Amino acid sequence: MSEIVIMWDWLAFAVRWLHVITAIAWIGSSFYFIALDLGLRRAPDMPEGVHGEEWQVHGGGFYHIQKYLVSPARMPEDLIWFKWESYVTWLSGAALLMIVYWAGAELYLIDSSKADLAVWQAILISFGSLTIGWLVYDFLCKSGLAERPTLLMVLLFILLMVMAWGYNQVFTGRASLLHLGAFTATIMTANVFLVIMPNQRIVVQDLKEGRKPDPKYGKIAKLRSTHNNYLTLPVLFLMLSNHYPLAFASEYNWIIAGLVFLLGVTIRHYFNTRHARKGNPTWTWLVSVLLFLGIMWLSTAPLMQSDYDEEEARDLTAKEQIFASADGFEEVQDIVLGRCSMCHAREPSWDGINRAPKNMLLETRGDIVAAASEIFLQAGATNAMPPANVTWMEEDERRKIVKWFRKAQADMSFFVAIN
Known part of the structure; x- marks a missing residue:
């Protein structure tokens, strides 16, 4: 998949x-x-x-x-x-x-x-x-x-x-x-x-x-x-x-x-x-x-942002629940929060960035599973992100992203088959 x-x-x-x-x-x-x-x-x-x-x-x-x-x-x-x-x-x-x-x-x-x-x-x-x-x-x-x-x-x-x-x-x-x-x-x-x-x-x-x-x-x-x-x-x-x-x-x-x-x-x-x-x-x-x-x-006017819960921005769809429960998600969540969320946040903390690039938010569990494909493509299958690897994402961390995504895809296929 x-x-x-x-x-x-x-x-x-x-x-x-x-x-x-x-x-x-x-x-x-x-x-x-x-x-x-x-x-x-x-x-x-x-x-x-x-x-x-x-x-x-x-x-x-x-x-x-x-x-x-x-x-x-x-x-x-x-x-x-x-x-x-x-x-x-x-x-x-x-x-x-x-x-x-x-x-x-x-x-x-x-x-x-x-x-x-x-x-x-x-x-x-x-x-x-x-x-x-x-x-x-x-x-x-x-x-x-x-x-x-x-x-x-x-x-x-x-x-x-x-x-x-x-x-x-x-x-x-x-x-x-x-x-x-x-x-x-x-x-x-x-x-x-x-x-x-x-x-x-x-x-x-x-x-x-x-x-x-x-x-x-x-x-x-x-x-x-x-x-x-x-x-x-x-x-x-x-x-x-x-x-x-x-x-x-x-x-x-x-x-x-x-x-x-x-x-x-x-x-x-x-x-x-x-x-x-x-x-x-x-x-x-x-x-x-x-x-x-x-x-x-x-x-430079303030972004139109909706209020969100710090624990969870919204209810997850069935697909997203599968990705959130797949083996390795907790590790991937820690990787994304440590390597990506300082820029991809509602209030970015990285110097010079006032809003999340491409409006991609990666702060909450819901954010991460919703962007699973992009995370896999940009930081797992390729090293496009972080740009110039400014946050020092390790190759082992990229492999964990790939492993999690493929496991979630397999779980998703099984879910579709039995339903």
């Missing part, structure tokens, strides 16, 4: 790797085309229908790029579609959400001090919120507000803040920001899959059948692409936030997320303006710094 845990962790690593690679490809191509589109220039000798052109140099070669505002007079034989970067980024992110947060719901997703949810209820909220959120956003875009893009962006920001607050009412801080990132990424990929690509296919089909394409389809796609451009940087922040308790472990994490969205707007506004050669809005630097200082200040 311990081998399954290791394989499962490697699966999570592989999917995360895929997610990061495809995200880099998607964001890279997105930023490139935004910069290209804004930097196009008019020239007197351009072919009919060409909106602008740009000369670029890269890797020892020169590139001459022209953009047709609606479409060329005829369909080119070789047409490259940029779509799979977006699709695979979302699919791999969804798989990672299932592997880490759905399969590990009791540890990473559910915060019983906020909402006492069953695992299936938490997963349903997780999945349903992504779907409903997209439907609300899509309705706003199709409601006529496309003619008032600034108002539409304000309403989108309000929607994101409502979702951030709502997630923080039911999920752990880590899951709240991660789900907000997933919600935003769902909007971005759905824009590509359900709006931008279908509109481009209509234009291509019109060209193939000899009709003049309607420019409205390009205008609709352009609006959604602009939204994606301003949402990209916040999504990256939210993707990485689960590694930084300063971001997710504050009771004001939903406000921090809101400031991050504003920060994404100011940063992209600067670069978009520069690429369009419409000035040098250096004021955005000051606003960005002030927003980031606001984020730093909010992150």
Whole structure:
């Protein structure tokens, strides 16, 4: 059974790797085309229908790029579609959400001090919120507000803040920001899959059948692409936030997320303006710094912590009771309390650490058995923890963790078999 845990962790690593690679490809191509589109220039000798052109140099070669505002007079034989970067980024992110947060719901997703949810209820909220959120956003875009893009962006920001607050009412801080990132990424990929690509296919089909394409389809796609451009940087922040308790472990994490969205707007506004050669809005630097200082200040606010009993934080589940009663647990508990809990505590005693890394608490019996798999992976099967072995965990202690975990897994298998 311990081998399954290791394989499962490697699966999570592989999917995360895929997610990061495809995200880099998607964001890279997105930023490139935004910069290209804004930097196009008019020239007197351009072919009919060409909106602008740009000369670029890269890797020892020169590139001459022209953009047709609606479409060329005829369909080119070789047409490259940029779509799979977006699709695979979302699919791999969804798989990672299932592997880490759905399969590990009791540890990473559910915060019983906020909402006492069953695992299936938490997963349903997780999945349903992504779907409903997209439907609300899509309705706003199709409601006529496309003619008032600034108002539409304000309403989108309000929607994101409502979702951030709502997630923080039911999920752990880590899951709240991660789900907000997933919600935003769902909007971005759905824009590509359900709006931008279908509109481009209509234009291509019109060209193939000899009709003049309607420019409205390009205008609709352009609006959604602009939204994606301003949402990209916040999504990256939210993707990485689960590694930084300063971001997710504050009771004001939903406000921090809101400031991050504003920060994404100011940063992209600067670069978009520069690429369009419409000035040098250096004021955005000051606003960005002030927003980031606001984020730093909010992150120091007291954590939202529930009261707990020194002897036991909560009742143990049947699985946790098996782990707590397995041979070797008492020794493992002493090891964890002596080597780990000075950092992984509700009030850490290690200098420079103000809150438990990744919000992982290892103070009570309940804490330890709930984090059994993580303890096994981080301090038993590997020596990832303690970092740099600053608390001098002995190899014999690591072997005791492995032995206890495997015995508990065997007891768990027997329990399942007889029940």
